[in-house]
Amino acid sequence: MTRSATLALAVAAALPPFAAQPFQPAFAACRAVQAAKARLACYDALPLPEAEATTFRGAGSGMAGPFQVTGPQMMRFHSDDAIFVAYLLDGEGQVVQNLHHGGAGEGAFLIETPGTYRVQVNASGGWRVMLSPP
Numbered sequence: 536m537t538r539s540a541t542l543a544l545a546v547a548a549a550l551p552p553f554a555a556q557p558f559q560p561a562f563a564a565c566r567a568v569q570a571a572k573a574r575l576a577c578y579d580a581l582p583l584p585e586a587e588a589t590t591f592r593g594a595g596s597g598m599a600g601p602f603q604v605t606g607p608q609m610m611r612f613h614s615d616d617a618i619f620v621a622y623l624l625d626g627e628g629q630v631v632q633n634l635h636h637g638g639a640g641e642g643a644f645l646i647e648t649p650g651t652y653r654v655q656v657n658a659s660g661g662w663r664v665m666l667s668p669p
Contacts, residue, residue: 564577565581588667589665590665590666591654591663592662593661594661595658595659596658599654599664601651601653602652603650603651604648604652607645607669608646608666609667610665610666611666612643612654612665613663614640616639618657619636619637621634621654622655623644623652623654632644646666
C-alpha cells in the first residue's frame with residue numbers, strides 16, 4: 536500500500552464513525568481503481584477533514600478552560616442574551632483581553648501567543664466559546 540493510501544486510511548480510522556461516513560464513497564472509489572498510479576492520485580485528491588473546533592458552553596457566569604494554544608487560534612464567542620462580558624486569562628490568571636458583546640450575537644479574537652489560557656465569562660444567558668485554527 537502506498538504512503539498516501541495508508542495516510543488516507545489512517546485519517547478515516549481516526550475520525551469518529553459519523554464523521555467518516557461522508558468519506559466512505561470516496562475511499563471505496565479509490566480502492567476500486569486498478570492502476571497503482573491512478574489509485575494513488577485518487578487518494579491524494581481526497582480532501583482532509585477540517586480541524587474541529589474546541590467548544591465550551593455555559594449559562595450565566597462560568598469558566599472555559601484551561602486550554603493550550605500552540606499556534607494562532609481564533610476564539611469565537613456567542614451570547615444568547617443581553618449581557619456577555621468575558622476575560623481571556625493567561626496561565627497566571629492575568630487578563631490578556633477584555634471581550635464583550637451587547638445583546639445576543641457573536642464576536643471573535645485572535646490568540647497569537649502560545650500558552651495556557653482560560654476564559655472567565657459573566658453573562659445573563661447562554662454562551663459558547665469556540666477555538667479553531669484561523
